[in-house]
Amino acid sequence: MRDLEFVVGDQVFVEITPIKGVMRFKKKGKLSPRFTGLFEILEKVAALAYKVALPPNLAGVHNFFHIFMLRKYMTNPSQVLNYEPLQLTPNLSYEEKPTQILGRWERRLHNKVIKMVNVKWMNHSEEEATWGKEL
Structure with a gap:
């Protein structure tokens, strides 16, 4: 204390x-x-x-x-x-709420493709954008 x-x-x-x-x-x-x-x-x-x-x-x-x-x-x-x-x-x-999608990317594995997006969040700058799976 x-x-x-x-x-x-x-x-x-x-x-x-x-x-x-x-x-x-x-x-x-x-x-x-x-x-x-x-x-x-x-x-x-x-x-x-x-x-x-x-x-x-x-x-x-x-x-x-x-x-x-x-x-x-x-x-x-x-x-x-x-x-x-x-x-x-x-x-x-x-x-937190997403405001904008800044980019897209596809991650290729042996038998499937995972689509990823770069999301800009409310109250944050573009440098703080995060990558996540596309829903």
Whole structure:
């Protein structure tokens, strides 16, 4: 256990709930990211609870979080964060949706052909596109 302490005005990431079978940022399962956003702490409510400023698209989410659901953002002037707001559900999860097929490829085996497609996902760049079987 670590000793955590935040002050009003600190920037934090909020933990999002992993859902089995949902792909996040090109990773499924254990390697999918667990934190989202860069939100400001508004006030300390209790010894282990903080009120966080959430954007309007997360109005359905309660804005009080336990200290272990928050991770502090360490400022680094050379690091630039590209924050794109996600359409999160009230339980702080979201579903990946394909937006575009970037390429096709056929994998030939001895007795069959497997058709593959390169899919670009919503909220991701073309570099993060993934290959998968054509349905």
